[in-house]
Amino acid sequence: MIGKRGKIVLLLYILFLVVLFLMCSTDLIIREPEKEVYQIAVIIEDVRDDNYGNFKKGMDQAAVELNADVRFITLYEKLDGDQQMELILREQQDGADALVVVPADEEQVVGTLAQKQVTVPVILLGSGFTGEGVTGTIVTDYKGMGEAAALRILESVPSGAVVWLFSEPGRQSVMSRLFLEGAGAALDEGKIRYETVVRDGEQGFAEFLSVPERLPEGGVVILAESQETLTETAGILEDSPALRDKVLGLYGRGSSLPILNYLDKGVITGVCVADEFSVGYFSVLMAARASERFDGQKTLTTSSYYIEKKDLRDPAYEKMLYPIE
Amino acid sequence: MRGRTILLLCAACLLLTGCQGGQKEEEKTSIRIGISLYRGDDTFINNIRSILEEKAKEYEREKGIKVTLDIQDAKGSQNTQNNQVERFISLGCDVLCVNPVDRMDASVIIDRAMTAGVPVVFFNRQPVEEDMNRWDQLYYIGVDAKETAVLQGQMVVDLYRRQPEAVDINGDGVVSYVLLEGESSHQDSLIRTEWSIQTLKNGGVPIEKITGGIANWERSQASALMEQWLAAYGDDIELVVSNNDDMALGAIDALERAGVTGVNVVGIDGTTPGLEALENGKMLGTVSANKENYAGAILELAAGCALGQKPPQEYPLTDGTYYWTPQEILIYKDIKENQ
Numbered sequence: 001m002i003g004k005r006g007k008i009v010l011l012l013y014i015l016f017l018v019v020l021f022l023m024c025s026t027d028l029i030i031r032e033p034e035k036e037v038y039q040i041a042v043i044i045e046d047v048r049d050d051n052y053g054n055f056k057k058g059m060d061q062a063a064v065e066l067n068a069d070v071r072f073i074t075l076y077e078k079l080d081g082d083q084q085m086e087l088i089l090r091e092q093q094d095g096a097d098a099l100v101v102v103p104a105d106e107e108q109v110v111g112t113l114a115q116k117q118v119t120v121p122v123i124l125l126g127s128g129f130t131g132e133g134v135t136g137t138i139v140t141d142y143k144g145m146g147e148a149a150a151l152r153i154l155e156s157v158p159s160g161a162v163v164w165l166f167s168e169p170g171r172q173s174v175m176s177r178l179f180l181e182g183a184g185a186a187l188d189e190g191k192i193r194y195e196t197v198v199r200d201g202e203q204g205f206a207e208f209l210s211v212p213e214r215l216p217e218g219g220v221v222i223l224a225e226s227q228e229t230l231t232e233t234a235g236i237l238e239d240s241p242a243l244r245d246k247v248l249g250l251y252g253r254g255s256s257l258p259i260l261n262y263l264d265k266g267v268i269t270g271v272c273v274a275d276e277f278s279v280g281y282f283s284v285l286m287a288a289r290a291s292e293r294f295d296g297q298k299t300l301t302t303s304s305y306y307i308e309k310k311d312l313r314d315p316a317y318e319k320m321l322y323p324i325e
Numbered sequence: 326m327r328g329r330t331i332l333l334l335c336a337a338c339l340l341l342t343g344c345q346g347g348q349k350e351e352e353k354t355s356i357r358i359g360i361s362l363y364r365g366d367d368t369f370i371n372n373i374r375s376i377l378e379e380k381a382k383e384y385e386r387e388k389g390i391k392v393t394l395d396i397q398d399a400k401g402s403q404n405t406q407n408n409q410v411e412r413f414i415s416l417g418c419d420v421l422c423v424n425p426v427d428r429m430d431a432s433v434i435i436d437r438a439m440t441a442g443v444p445v446v447f448f449n450r451q452p453v454e455e456d457m458n459r460w461d462q463l464y465y466i467g468v469d470a471k472e473t474a475v476l477q478g479q480m481v482v483d484l485y486r487r488q489p490e491a492v493d494i495n496g497d498g499v500v501s502y503v504l505l506e507g508e509s510s511h512q513d514s515l516i517r518t519e520w521s522i523q524t525l526k527n528g529g530v531p532i533e534k535i536t537g538g539i540a541n542w543e544r545s546q547a548s549a550l551m552e553q554w555l556a557a558y559g560d561d562i563e564l565v566v567s568n569n570d571d572m573a574l575g576a577i578d579a580l581e582r583a584g585v586t587g588v589n590v591v592g593i594d595g596t597t598p599g600l601e602a603l604e605n606g607k608m609l610g611t612v613s614a615n616k617e618n619y620a621g622a623i624l625e626l627a628a629g630c631a632l633g634q635k636p637p638q639e640y641p642l643t644d645g646t647y648y649w650t651p652q653e654i655l656i657y658k659d660i661k662e663n664q
Contacts, residue, residue: 037416048375048378049378060397069416071393071395073393074378074382076382076386090391094355094391239605
């Protein structure tokens with residue numbers, strides 16, 4: 001028979017056990033060591049991620065290594081600067097530790113960052129934007145790419161040939177603008193005649209190319225400003241061997257899988273490429289470091305290369321163009 | 326005294342438990358969906374993925390709910406897919422959409438999802454019924470494989486009835502065909518093969534199988550097989566029946582390389598390259614799932630699960646678990662007429 005004192009002790013003991021259990025279950029005593037997860041949002045200028053295949057592989061690789069939670073966000077309308085700013089502010093509000101942005105409108109982004117509306121670190125990709133509020137930049141020399149492609153055209157085409165610069169209507173992305181600037185400058189210097197052809201109508205460039213009278217007598221070379229334009233033009237030439245015979249060469253920029261396949265088939269003559277896997281990887285790395293207020297390198301410049309079909313099997317390019325996750 | 330002690334004890338318990346679950350559940354303003362694809366380079370899956378991304382943006386704009394899609398490619402590895410599912414759960418995804426690598430091996434995914442209380446919407450590759458019955462938060466979206474196959478067979482039957490010479494090219498009274506099959510472990514592959522051929526027989530087409538092979542849904546594998554068959558059987562081949570468009574396109578590649586014309590090729594899926602081949606007259610026809618509906622069903626169902634809502638009424642579920650996407654026949658002639 002337990003006495004009154006014994007009952008009190010037993011009751012206190014049970015109470016102690018209950019309190020201990022509840023404290024454990026509410027992490028008051030045993031705390032799981034918290035592994036920090038970097039919340040990073042990557043906001044691009046496009047509506048689709050088709051041109052970001054290798055970039056995303058690099059980004060995913062960095063996310064796994066750094067324990068980062070990376071959200072890849074596309075716009076509703078291509079190059080819609082206002083919407084991109086809304087998304088930047090939204091992601092900041094939703095707890096992003098850092099942002100990686102491919103500006104739809106570089107002036108707008110840099111202007112907004114200067115107003116200090118965005119308080120989290122921002123890494124900009126593309127050309128070398130600097131300014132207050134820009135934590136870091138990863139620069140790809142698109143102007144140099146344009147020059148390289150134009151120089152290769154000058155080397156390979158006969159005099160009297162015309163270069164068509166295939167371009168998208170409306171406002172261009174900063175990448176396309178710089179690429180065309182570089183190409184235009186080199187073509188001017190090389191004294192070769194060139195004309196800008198803006199995509200028009202439902203059929204796009206197919207409609208333009210379908211008129212045989214348009215093809216100059218001295219021959220024509222096509223230089224496409226963007227990955228979409230290059231892919232579209234390559235598709236048209238592949239479907240029309242007769243047209244392909246009349247075009248002396250097709251050049252452009254980009255390393256998406258369709259572009260590399262067209263290069264391999266010989267439909268595209270040459271392209272300028274950058275190491276997009278590394279850009280993806282380092283953008284997340286820079287963002288993660290910046291979110292810790294790591295004051296490291298603020299500008300990273302990536303190399304670009306001009307490649308042709310024969311270079312595709314070169315181990316150095318193969319590793320860069322077809323990265324394995 | 327005893328009563329007071331018990332009361333005190335209960336109050337202490339309530340106070341402490343209150344610390345744990347005191348936050349009131351707020352209405353969600355954002356959802357996160359983890360999507361794992363069996364192979365990102367599969368054309369049909371890629372089409373669905375693109376539409377899914379567009380649908381997510383539409384949903385975001387219409388409902389004002391932020392939708393984050395985490396899309397991962399399992400690259401044909403069930404192990405990779407299991408790890409992706411684990412990562413999705415640890416990242417706090419509200420719902421998972423899984424296109425299983427191995428439909429017979431979905432139990433690991435289901436176990437993890439059940440433990441975490443995260444609903445799963447499977448699509449395109451149907452897990453076995455036993456697995457699907459394990460939890461009421463498991464769903465499947467796909468097409469009725471038998472219906473697909475019957476429609477594929479029917480388009481050849483219709484053409485044969487209208488114009489026998491367009492199918493029996495050499496006029497010997499027998500339509501000699503070769504068959505390109507998908508993965509042997511995929512339920513659709515077996516059903517498509519069986520019912521497509523059965524429909525041809527039932528429709529009175531005098532068919533004779535020359536040969537067949539498994540090309541695992543892939544264009545390059547199908548192209549290689551077709552090249553061999555063309556070398557072995559040459560002009561005897563009058564019809565190519567393919568379990569999907571990618572393999573049909575592989576066969577067309579081989580036919581073009583060999584300079585062979587006039588062979589009828591039929592596919593399934595209505596992929597973008599498949600439709601292009603149809604427009605160019607390279608392929609006789611295909612059976613296309615309504616991909617807008619397919620991707621819409623995945624997104625709406627997943628979003629509903631994430632928000633704790635009932636399944637959407639516009640996508641009625643069979644047995645509370647399955648949604649079958651409507652399909653249609655697309656043939657070269659119709660495309661020409663529409664143009």
